[in-house]
Amino acid sequence: DTEVTQTPKHLVMGMTNKKSLKCEQHMGHRAMYWYKQKAKKPPELMFVYSYEKLSINESVPSRFSPECPNSSLLNLHLHALQPEDSALYLCASSQEFQGRHEQYFGPGTRLTVT
Amino acid sequence: AQSVTQPDIHITVSEGASLELRCNYSYGATPYLFWYVQSPGQGLQLLLKYFSGDTLVQGIKGFEAEFKRSQSSFNLRKPSVHWSDAAEYFCAVGAHTGNQFYFGTGTSLTVIP
Numbered sequence: 001d002t003e004v005t006q007t008p009k010h011l012v013m014g015m016t017n018k019k020s021l022k023c024e025q026h027m028g029h030r031a032m033y034w035y036k037q038k039a040k041k042p043p044e045l046m047f048v049y050s051y052e053k054l055s056i057n058e059s060v061p062s063r064f065s066p067e068c069p070n071s072s073l074l075n076l077h078l079h080a081l082q083p084e085d086s087a088l089y090l091c092a093s094s095q096e097f098q099g100r101h102e103q104y105f106g107p108g109t110r111l112t113v114t
Numbered sequence: 115a116q117s118v119t120q121p122d123i124h125i126t127v128s129e130g131a132s133l134e135l136r137c138n139y140s141y142g143a144t145p146y147l148f149w150y151v152q153s154p155g156q157g158l159q160l161l162l163k164y165f166s167g168d169t170l171v172q173g174i175k176g177f178e179a180e181f182k183r184s185q186s187s188f189n190l191r192k193p194s195v196h197w198s199d200a201a202e203y204f205c206a207v208g209a210h211t212g213n214q215f216y217f218g219t220g221t222s223l224t225v226i227p
Contacts, residue, residue, distance in 0.1 A: 004157070006157075040202070040220065040222065041219070041220070042204055042217035042218065042219055042220050043158070043217060045215075048213075055213075088155070090157055090158070092158075097213045098208070098209075098212070098213050099145070099146060099207075099208030099209030099210070099211075099212055099213055099214050099215045100146045100165065100208050100209070100210065101208070102148055102160050102163050102208075103158075103160075103215065104160065105150075105157035105158040105159070106157050107156055107157045108155070108156065108157050110155065
């Protein structure tokens with residue numbers, strides 16, 4: 001099973017709302033990633049968790065708050081977002097946090113901030 | 115610094131024609147190389163990967179890629195394109211040691227009947 005699942009598929013939220021994105025994998029991978037992707041652009045790395053510890057935070061605004069409750073789950077908590085945060089948010093996982101390991105992606109959450 | 119270049123922003127091919135998407139990388143050592151495909155509104159799907167050994171790599175959906183060390187290239191090919199191949203294609207490189215992983219800027223493929 002090489003599946004990464006993400007919920008919800010679509011999310012519309014106002015600038016004062018609080019919402020969460022969820023990601024799950026059951027491949028036994030120890031690295032999990034959040035990416036932000038704008039149309040026709042490559043994914044931009046936001047956060048990396050390795051063995052359930054935050055390893056990378058790519059200077060992401062504090063209105064995005066990641067959480068890794070266990071080795072299979074990854075959340076992204078959203079609060080007070082701006083319209084420019086509207087994008088496709090992708091979760092990915094890999095066997096380890098090493099460049100030699102391919103990343104497996106979920107289908108993404110399409111976020112619209114109004 | 116490491117980088118990945120996909121020189122073609124957009125390519126249009128006729129259904130049944132052959133396809134080649136270019137990818138060039140800049141890296142001190144031979145990196146790990148990947149090709150991903152992304153259909154509209156979907157996540158990225160791994161097509162194939164190169165780690166070492168045979169420089170011609172077979173992937174899913176009838177794709178193959180050839181690693182050429184002398185040209186620092188890893189071009190993706192398909193002998194006969196299907197309409198369902200219309201998508202965005204990303205080349206990626208992973209560090210031989212360390213955790214760096216870089217995506218190219220992507221090539222958008224349009225397939226015309």
